[in-house]
Amino acid sequence: MDQFDVKLLQALQSNGRLSNFELADVVGLSASQCSRRRAALEDTGAIASYHAHLDRELLGLGIVVFVQVTLATHSPDNSRRFLKLIESLEEVQEAYALTGEADYLIKVTITDLKALSRLLNEVFLPHDSVAHVRSSIVLDRLKQTSQLPLGHLVPAEARTAERSGSRRRQGKAAAGRDHRRRAARP
Structure with a gap:
């Protein structure tokens, strides 16, 4: 992967x-080179898929909740039952197995508090694989991105060259402004 592939990935992450x-x-690069590189990145799986980003609030999904789940027993069979439960719930957006106090962290997007109560009390808590559930409702989203950090894929010398090129362009722009200001003085 070279700097052109990284630029292509960054551009596609944005749009x-x-x-x-x-x-x-x-x-x-030329359009045909971009087409070949995009196809190669798709073939290798570096570009996994393309998605439409939907506005959850506009679609009536006003609440985001993080649910910590502790399993009743730690066995492969119990873990499979819990995984099957998670996969069956469309409200679950993301699910992570964790180290630490909780076994899983689940991100849920849901319409309202009544629906959340139903999900927690009628789906999670009675499930035979679950021992404990703790939820945290999101008050405000400070940052959301699906874009991966790709800076580590660009060789250090290319990053340095790009920064110095950017500084030169900034310096030239500032010099041009100073020149125009001096020329405008009476």
């Missing part, structure tokens, strides 16, 4: 609908 012509402008 997955970019055409190969638009990518060519961003990446600095």
Whole structure:
């Protein structure tokens, strides 16, 4: 993977609908080269899929909750039963197995508190694999991104060259402003 592939991935993370012509402008390659590189990145799985990002609030899903779950017993069979439960719930957006106090952290998106109460009290708590449930309702989202940090894929010398090129462009722009100000003085 080279710096062109990284630029292509960064551009597609920002806007997955970019055409190969638009990518060519961003990446600095021809449209046909961008097309071949995109196809290669898709074939290797580096680009796993493309998605439409939906507005949850506009669609009536006003509450995000993080649910910590502790299993009743720690056995492969119990873990499979819990996984089957999680996979069956459309409200579950993400689920993580954890180290520490809780066994799982579940991100749930749901319509309202009544629906949350039903999910916790009628689905999670009575399930035979679950011993303990603790929920935290999100008050405010400070940051959300699906974009992965890709800076580690760019060689250090390319990052240094890009930063110094950016500084030179900034310096030239500042010098141009100073020159225009001096020329405008009476």
